[in-house]
Amino acid sequence: MTDRVFDALGDPTRRRLLEHLGSTGPESASELAAEFPMSRQAIAKHLGHLEDAGLVGRRRNGRSVEYHVVSSGLAEIADWSRRVGDEWSERLRRLEGRS
Numbered sequence: 001m002t003d004r005v006f007d008a009l010g011d012p013t014r015r016r017l018l019e020h021l022g023s024t025g026p027e028s029a030s031e032l033a034a035e036f037p038m039s040r041q042a043i044a045k046h047l048g049h050l051e052d053a054g055l056v057g058r059r060r061n062g063r064s065v066e067y068h069v070v071s072s073g074l075a076e077i078a079d080w081s082r083r084v085g086d087e088w089s090e091r092l093r094r095l096e097g098r099s
Helices: 002-009 012-024 029-035 040-052 071-095
Strands: 056-061 064-069
Touching: 002 012, 002 040, 002 071, 012 029, 012 040, 012 064, 029 040, 029 064, 040 056, 040 064
Parallel strands: none
Antiparallel strands: 056 064
């Protein structure tokens, strides 16, 4: 799953969409297209990548589908980053002779 998350976050448009949804709350692809300089179809494709990575979810609201941030996908990346950071900190302490 981590590879999919990094792949999804590797695209600046997807990062902006995720940040936007995190600050505004659930929105439809049409609503997002009104705020981003691209078509609804392009937005939907980006949202599909974010959904496949477990970063956004969707739920039906009447006739439209609204997308929202799923924090557990971001928590996985935060945990991974913390583990890697701890490993490097330990290696640096050993190199400096501060075991």
